[in-house]
Amino acid sequence: MQGILETIEQIIGQSNILTGDACAARRSDWETHQPCHARAIICPTTTDQVAQIMRACHQHGQTIVPYGGLTNLVRGCVTTETNIALSFEKMNQIEAVDIVGHTMTVQAGVTLLNAQQRARQEGLFFPMDIGARDNCMVGGNVSTNAGGTKVIRHGMIRDSVLGLEVVLADGTVIDSMNYFLKNNSGFDLKQMFIGSEGVLGLITRIVFRLDVLPSSHNVALVACNDYEQVVKVLVNARQRLGNGLCGFEVMWDNFFHEVVKPLGKLSSPIAPEYPFYVIIETMGTQPVADNEAFESTLIEMMESQIVADGVVAKSDSERDAIWAIRHEVEWVVRDAFVFDVSLPIASANEYVQAITTRIAADIADARVAAFGHLGDNNIHVSVLTEDRSEARRELIERHIYEALRPYRGAISAEHGIGLEKRDWLQVSRTDAEIE
Ligand SMILES: Cc1cc2nc3c(=O)[nH]c(=O)nc-3n(C[C@H](O)[C@H](O)[C@H](O)COP(=O)(O)OP(=O)(O)OC[C@H]3O[C@@H](n4cnc5c(N)ncnc54)[C@H](O)[C@@H]3O)c2cc1C
Numbered sequence: 001m002q003g004i005l006e007t008i009e010q011i012i013g014q015s016n017i018l019t020g021d022a023c024a025a026r027r028s029d030w031e032t033h034q035p036c037h038a039r040a041i042i043c044p045t046t047t048d049q050v051a052q053i054m055r056a057c058h059q060h061g062q063t064i065v066p067y068g069g070l071t072n073l074v075r076g077c078v079t080t081e082t083n084i085a086l087s088f089e090k091m092n093q094i095e096a097v098d099i100v101g102h103t104m105t106v107q108a109g110v111t112l113l114n115a116q117q118r119a120r121q122e123g124l125f126f127p128m129d130i131g132a133r134d135n136c137m138v139g140g141n142v143s144t145n146a147g148g149t150k151v152i153r154h155g156m157i158r159d160s161v162l163g164l165e166v167v168l169a170d171g172t173v174i175d176s177m178n179y180f181l182k183n184n185s186g187f188d189l190k191q192m193f194i195g196s197e198g199v200l201g202l203i204t205r206i207v208f209r210l211d212v213l214p215s216s217h218n219v220a221l222v223a224c225n226d227y228e229q230v231v232k233v234l235v236n237a238r239q240r241l242g243n244g245l246c247g248f249e250v251m252w253d254n255f256f257h258e259v260v261k262p263l264g265k266l267s268s269p270i271a272p273e274y275p276f277y278v279i280i281e282t283m284g285t286q287p288v289a290d291n292e293a294f295e296s297t298l299i300e301m302m303e304s305q306i307v308a309d310g311v312v313a314k315s316d317s318e319r320d321a322i323w324a325i326r327h328e329v330e331w332v333v334r335d336a337f338v339f340d341v342s343l344p345i346a347s348a349n350e351y352v353q354a355i356t357t358r359i360a361a362d363i364a365d366a367r368v369a370a371f372g373h374l375g376d377n378n379i380h381v382s383v384l385t386e387d388r389s390e391a392r393r394e395l396i397e398r399h400i401y402e403a404l405r406p407y408r409g410a411i412s413a414e415h416g417i418g419l420e421k422r423d424w425l426q427v428s429r430t431d432a433e434i435e
Helices: 004-012 020-024 047-060 112-121 138-143 227-244 253-259 287-303 316-327 330-334 345-362 390-402 422-428
Strands: 040-042 064-067 084-087 094-098 103-107 161-167 173-176 202-209 216-224 245-252 276-284 309-312 337-342 367-373 378-384
Touching (some): 004 047, 047 064, 047 084, 094 112, 103 112, 138 202, 216 227, 216 287, 216 316, 227 245, 227 276, 227 287, 227 345, 245 253, 245 345, 253 276, 253 330, 253 367, 330 378, 337 390, 345 367, 345 378, 345 390, 378 390
Parallel strands (some): 064 084
Antiparallel strands (some): 103 202, 161 173, 216 276, 245 276, 367 378
């Protein structure tokens, strides 16, 4: 019987298969940059090729791990020498943009940045945005139901998906390429695959819903003296700015101080001496009214003293400089144990204080840094410590996840489960759900 790699070679050609040194020269993920261990990395270009490959692998009992941009932070793309990695890197075509219907049809391997840029070129807006935009692929985004910095306004990527095409493990192609906002013609099958991290099928093509391109864009960085003020700022921003509010990012001082000078390399436009910093962002289509509403909201917050200090960006470069502080995460992602949890907004600081105390009691050199999309209930916690062993990971995981129980918190807000969080699923899911 012909081997599986020979069969795949007949389907996609030898130039689209990497084995041996060529495979090992690829990195296994964004975080560690370790070499890839896989039987092969294969790069189909069409849905039909994916379907033929899956059919053949099914018959051979060959395991497949889908590769997007490999930026997931939960060990979702781990492969061993027995797995074949199916990379979507050559399925990178933007097939169509419908400027009347506000849709974009793409193959799964288009990078998020390319999708955003193409929408903008057509005068439309692709609302999802995350720091890994240059590397991650929209298929990976949909497979993880990614969130990001605009969820408070636009929802998770699930809310931007109108249609999907999926190849099942046996090669069956499920064509759910819906283009309509309304389509109740039976089960909404796509919802099963969104966020399923490749376990239920391979996403090959996607129809995204696009938005109107905003013509106003305001960003401010404010500082607060305590967490109660942070919550008041959120409540005020929601009430005063309504649907224009599209970003609300909080940085605890243990994150902020490491990023800005003198400890970090970036410049802070306000004094780096406060316990909390918040980025507030709005987008809209009425520049004069939007700018006025934004400025007057901030002035009111200053006058009512729920904000201790603050600055409004006056140019694109000032906006970028403020966001750069929040996106300067490499040090807390690459060199740390990284967590991504959801819990009630009012309890987030109590939780951060609790885990900091518990971890400090067990690990003398531990530094905890907290930041995240507070308006979406989601905070990221990074724990930095010299010892990166698995035993150390388990100890820290226990503190992070057990402390979520009183709040019925979520062990994964937006990054997914991967292999990393599988054993902790019972913190957030009932036995019946898991069964
Ligand atoms: C700097 C940085 C910032 C980040 N910020 C955010 C953030 O704000 N919000 C957020 O949600 N995430 C964030 N992430 C995590 C990550 O970027 C997202 O999870 C992203 O959606 C993963 O996309 P990817 O293409 O890299 O997928 P990969 O990492 O390649 O894959 C993710 C999972 O999906 C599977 N998969 C990939 N492609 C397909 C496909 N076509 N069909 C079926 N299964 C597939 C993989 O097997 C894996 O299980 C961040 C990561 C980094 C490094």
